[in-house]
Amino acid sequence: MLKKYMLYLVRWQLSTPILAIVLIILAAIPTVIATIAANLIGGLIFFWVDRFIFRSLSKEPLWEIRDDIVCYDCGKQGRGYRIAEWLGYNRRQDSNPQFRCEVCKDIKMQDVKNRIKCNQKSVKIF
Numbered sequence: 244m245l246k247k248y249m250l251y252l253v254r255w256q257l258s259t260p261i262l263a264i265v266l267i268i269l270a271a272i273p274t275v276i277a278t279i280a281a282n283l284i285g286g287l288i289f290f291w292v293d294r295f296i297f298r299s300l301s302k303e304p305l306w307e308i309r310d311d312i313v314c315y316d317c318g319k320q321g322r323g324y325r326i327a328e329w330l331g332y333n334r335r336q337d338s339n340p341q342f343r344c345e346v347c348k349d350i351k352m353q354d355v356k357n358r359i360k361c362n363q364k365s366v367k368i369f
């Protein structure tokens with residue numbers, strides 16, 4: 244978390260030159276309007292940078308947990324788990340999410356972990 248926080252502080256400083264340059268270029272118009280324009284330009288750029296910072300550095304899986312599901316692998320009914328996101332593996336918008344029981348989720352987690360390792364070696368995104 245500290246690494247992510249430090250990266251975010253550095254990124255925050257990168258917005259300063261953009262703000263300054265736009266304010267210099269738009270010096271002829273009222274400062275409030277020039278500031279709004281500068282922040283709009285910064286937002287268009289740094290939305291993607293922030294998204295990268297907050298998504299790519301999460302080394303732990305993001306789990307979605309639901310009660311009263313049927314395990315996708317073994318059919319057992321009860322609490323279900325699924326990995327919604329983990330590094331390049333992203334199933335957040337999955338239209339047909341697959342939940343697994345306590346036992347099967349560990350097997351699936353190992354499978355996803357292996358796929359992440361393979362993809363990191365071949366620089367292939369899921």
Ligand SMILES: [Zn+2]
Binds near residue numbers: 344345348
């Ligand atoms: Zn199961």
